Amino acid sequence: MILYFSGTGNCKYVAEQIAAAIGDKAVPVENNDGRIDLKKGEIFGMVFPTHFWEMPAIMREFLEKASITAEGENYAFAIATYGTTPGCSGTDAKKLLQKKGVSLSAAFSLKMPDNWTPMFNLSDAEKVRRQNVEADKNLAVLIENIKAKIKGNRATPKAPYFVRAMSDKMYLKARMTSNFYVEDSCIGCGLCAKQCPVQAIEIQNRKPVWVKEHCTLCLRCLHLCPKFSIQYGDGKTKQHGQYHHP
Ligand SMILES: Cc1cc2nc3c(=O)[nH]c(=O)nc-3n(C[C@H](O)[C@H](O)[C@H](O)COP(=O)(O)O)c2cc1C
Numbered sequence: 001m002i003l004y005f006s007g008t009g010n011c012k013y014v015a016e017q018i019a020a021a022i023g024d025k026a027v028p029v030e031n032n033d034g035r036i037d038l039k040k041g042e043i044f045g046m047v048f049p050t051h052f053w054e055m056p057a058i059m060r061e062f063l064e065k066a067s068i069t070a071e072g073e074n075y076a077f078a079i080a081t082y083g084t085t086p087g088c089s090g091t092d093a094k095k096l097l098q099k100k101g102v103s104l105s106a107a108f109s110l111k112m113p114d115n116w117t118p119m120f121n122l123s124d125a126e127k128v129r130r131q132n133v134e135a136d137k138n139l140a141v142l143i144e145n146i147k148a149k150i151k152g153n154r155a156t157p158k159a160p161y162f163v164r165a166m167s168d169k170m171y172l173k174a175r176m177t178s179n180f181y182v183e184d185s186c187i188g189c190g191l192c193a194k195q196c197p198v199q200a201i202e203i204q205n206r207k208p209v210w211v212k213e214h215c216t217l218c219l220r221c222l223h224l225c226p227k228f229s230i231q232y233g234d235g236k237t238k239q240h241g242q243y244h245h246p
């Protein structure tokens with residue numbers, strides 16, 4: 001099983017490509033019932049975006065609560081897609097699985113367009129296309145490594161684990177839904193509420209309202225809105241464009 005979380009499609013694409021290559025299935029973390037029973041020799045993959053140098057909160061919380069059993073030796077791998085650095089996310093995956101009695105065989109990272117548009121600019125479609133072409137080449141190599149069941153923490157560039165204490169505080173603050181706002185162009189279609197993986201949005205009086213104090217900050221609502229009406233923070237997101245993996 002390839003378990004994945006994806007805000008804007010990068011990890012969905014990666015998980016589905018790997019599953020197709022090894023004859024397995026890709027399962028979104030939102031659709032899993034919290035039970036993973038691995039048969040002897042079964043491959044268990046986790047694919048997730050890097051969020052603030054970490055594994056995203058939704059994936060971490062799932063793994064913390066999940067019941068994971070393994071019949072015998074397995075090949076377990078984690079892939080953090082990222083834009084600038086996967087930071088501590090490989091180590092996160094290793095530590096979380098360890099608590100379930102499963103050892104992570106390999107951690108990888110894959111550079112892809114950076115959907116953190118409060119900072120990064122994805123408005124140049126040709127540049128983004130080239131980034132995805134490059135990612136495809138690296139994904140082909142990654143798939144061969146998985147087929148060969150290579151081991152070790154190969155997620156690069158790494159960050160020392162102690163920085164996570166600082167990044168974690170920044171991540172929690174950034175996840176406050178009060179950072180979002182909606183422009184008048186909103187047509188009240190409800191797509192943002194329907195697509196939110198943690199049900200943080202409700203449509204009230206034909207406008208989205210964030211009903212939870214924190215969300216997992218995948219930016220799916222911002223990037224998928226048909227009117228590009230959802231913005232975050234100081235408004236740079238408007239200039240930096242919307243993104244979804246092609
Ligand atoms: C809240 C947030 C934080 C992010 N933090 C990082 C980061 O620390 N390092 C990095 O390289 N990329 C970071 N990114 C970029 C994503 O990891 C990257 O674009 C990923 O491929 C998105 O995958 P998805 O389309 O499956 O959601 C961040 C993105 C978001 C939305």
Ligand code: SF4
Pocket residue numbers: 182185186187188189190191192193206207208224225226227228229230
């Ligand atoms: S997806 Fe966009 S247009 Fe539709 S309700 Fe949400 S903010 Fe409004």
Ligand code: SF4
Pocket residue numbers: 195196197198199200201215216217218219220221222
């Ligand atoms: S509110 Fe938006 S950014 Fe937050 S989890 Fe839901 S879809 Fe993702």
